[in-house]
Amino acid sequence: MSCGSRPPLKAMNVSDHPASRNRLLSLLPPTEFEDLSKIWEFVPLGRGDVIANANAPIDHIYFLCSGIGSVVTAAKDGQRAEAGMVGREGFCPTSAAVGGSISIHEVLIQMPGDAYRIPLDAMKSTLGDKPAFANLLARFIQTFATQISYTALCNANYQVDQRLARWLLMCHDRVAGNEIGLTHDFVSSMLAVRRPSVTNAFHILEGMKLVFAERGRITIRDRKGLEDFAGSAYGEPEQEYRSLIGAL
DSSP: OOTTOOOOOOOOOGGGSGGGGSHHHHTSOHHHHHHHHTTOEEEEEOTTOEEEOTTEEOOEEEEEEEEEEEEEEEOTTSOEEEEEEEOTTOOBOGGGGGTOOEESSEEEEEEEEEEEEEEHHHHHHHGGGOHHHHHHHHHHHHHHHHHHHHHHHHHHHSOHHHHHHHHHHHHHHTSSSSEEOOOHHHHHHHHTSOHHHHHHHHHHHHHTTSEEEETTEEEESOHHHHHHHHGGGSSHHHHHHHHHTOOO
C-alpha cells in the first residue's frame, strides 16, 4: 500500500447494530444493511399506536425490534378482527414491498416496543439494487400469508379456548420472557368473540395450569402443554417461517 493511500473501509458489523434485533434486518449482507441504515429512523412504539390505517396511504414501512403489532381487518360497519400479528420477525405493512401504496389493514400496536422505519418512497427506490433485502421481504410476505390463512381456518373450525392458546403462543414467540401484558377486553376484540367467552377460555387454560391470568398480564406457565392443547391450530405458519427464513 502506498503511503498516500487509505485503508479500505470495513463493512458494518450487522450484529452490533440495534436494528439487528429485527430478524429480517439481521440477515442482510453488511453492504445492504449499511445502505438501509442511511434511510431508516428509529421510533418508539406505544400501546395503541396506529402505524398503518386501513384503506389509507402508507407513509412508512416498520421493522419492529420489540413489541407486537396487530394486523386488523375492519369492515365498513365497524366489525373488527385480527387477521395476523407481526413482531421482531418481520415488517409491516407488507403491501409496500410489492409496489402497494395503500394499506388494506390497520396495524395497531398491542404491546409497546420500538422499530426502525423507512419512508415508502425510499423503500420503493431502494429495492431494485438490494436483491437480498427484496428476497427476504418476499419470503416474509409468504409466511405472513400463511399465518393469515391459518387465522381464517382457526376462526372457522376451532373452539375459543384452542384459538386463545394459539394466539398466546404467537404472542409468546414475539416477546422476551413469559409475561404478556394484555387485557381480556383486548384479547376478545382481537379474537372477535365476546368477553365472557374469552374469560371462560382463560379459566380452562388456568385450570390446566398452562397460564396464569391477572389484570393486564398473562403469564405462560407451561409452553409445551399450551402447544399440546392448541393442537393443529398452532405450528404450520411457524414451520413455514423456519423453512423460508429461520428461527422466529
